[in-house]
Amino acid sequence: MTQQLLVELQDVSVKAKSRQVSEGVFLLQCIDLSIRQGEWISVLGMNGSGKSTLCKLLAGIHPFEISGAVLVGAEGKRSDILPGAAPIVMQHPDAGLIGSTPWEDVVLMLERHGFPEKEIINRAEEALYEVGLGERLHQKIETLSGGQKQLAAIAGCLAVAPSMLLLDEPTAMLDAEASAYVLSRVRRLHESGVTVVWVTQLVEELNALDRVLLLDKGRIVFDEPAHHLFSGGESGQSPGEHYGFVPPYGVQAARELMNRGIVLKPMPINRRELEQAVKHYGS
Ligand SMILES: Nc1ncnc2c1ncn2[C@@H]1O[C@H](COP(=O)(O)OP(=O)(O)OP(=O)(O)O)[C@@H](O)[C@H]1O
Numbered sequence: 009m010t011q012q013l014l015v016e017l018q019d020v021s022v023k024a025k026s027r028q029v030s031e032g033v034f035l036l037q038c039i040d041l042s043i044r045q046g047e048w049i050s051v052l053g054m055n056g057s058g059k060s061t062l063c064k065l066l067a068g069i070h071p072f073e074i075s076g077a078v079l080v081g082a083e084g085k086r087s088d089i090l091p092g093a094a095p096i097v098m099q100h101p102d103a104g105l106i107g108s109t110p111w112e113d114v115v116l117m118l119e120r121h122g123f124p125e126k127e128i129i130n131r132a133e134e135a136l137y138e139v140g141l142g143e144r145l146h147q148k149i150e151t152l153s154g155g156q157k158q159l160a161a162i163a164g165c166l167a168v169a170p171s172m173l174l175l176d177e178p179t180a181m182l183d184a185e186a187s188a189y190v191l192s193r194v195r196r197l198h199e200s201g202v203t204v205v206w207v208t209q210l211v212e213e214l215n216a217l218d219r220v221l222l223l224d225k226g227r228i229v230f231d232e233p234a235h236h237l238f239s240g241g242e243s244g245q246s247p248g249e250h251y252g253f254v255p256p257y258g259v260q261a262a263r264e265l266m267n268r269g270i271v272l273k274p275m276p277i278n279r280r281e282l283e284q285a286v287k288h289y290g291s
Pocket residue numbers: 024025026029035053054055056057058059060061062071209
């Protein structure tokens with residue numbers, strides 16, 4: 009069954025309004041993009057490639073000049089700005105938090121979004137349990153780890169039942185353990201049906217079956233499953249390497265195996281996928 013269309017961008021280009029930016033400089037150019045209910049989209053790109061701008065555009069936060077068409081909902085209603093703006097989790101764990109505890113933060117978020125008073129407590133607690141902070145509802149924010157703060161921010165976003173969850177490099181400020189924890193929690197939320205746009209510069213965070221949007225100088229230069237990112241390419245160089253990404257361990261090991269006649273399909277990207285692919289090879 010075709011999943012419901014949430015957003016469609018047709019030939020969208022974006023310029024900054026700020027006078028300091030030289031005229032004619034595009035932050036995003038000729039973007040064609042459809043996002044459907046339940047998708048996981050990993051947005052990949054080097055510094056300055058336009059990832060945050062795309063995220064802000066989808067969140068309805070945009071101090072930009074926009075051309076092209078932004079269509080929302082199943083009926084494809086034309087809109088200048090995305091209504092019911094999707095909430096966004098930023099890089100810095102403290103960036104979006106306003107309450108003094110996770111519970112208070114999510115309650116304030118719900119109040120700001122105008123939810124009826126009688127629903128607020130249940131919704132807040134449900135969202136906090138969902139991200140795994142059920143034991144820390146009333147712990148002071150400043151005593152939470154970076155990963156837990158990100159999860160509190162994610163709970164705030166989830167509580168308002170958005171059509172999609174936008175995360176702009178949410179692991180950039182976290183250590184490896186906290187990053188893995190936040191990523192696995194968001195993967196679980198996705199499995200439960202949440203549409204996720206996950207911005208990253210880390211190819212290790214991709215899963216082979218993720219839809220990857222690779223941005224370069226404000227343009228989408230690749231929109232395919234992640235396992236195609238490090239294979240083929242017209243010049244013999246994969247798209248990922250062409251745009252400056254080093255193949256992650258899963259890909260390097262899979263290539264090594266391929267040289268020995270063992271072909272893993274789809275090509276694994278991360279260690280977990282490599283382990284699974286090797287375990288099930290030939291079965
Ligand atoms: N409001 C703005 N005014 C002027 N230029 C902007 C504005 N916002 C972004 N830019 C410029 O647009 C380009 C894309 O920025 P953006 O933050 O979207 O990139 P990014 O891929 O998210 O980068 P990073 O990975 O470093 O966060 C950059 O060159 C940036 O300087």
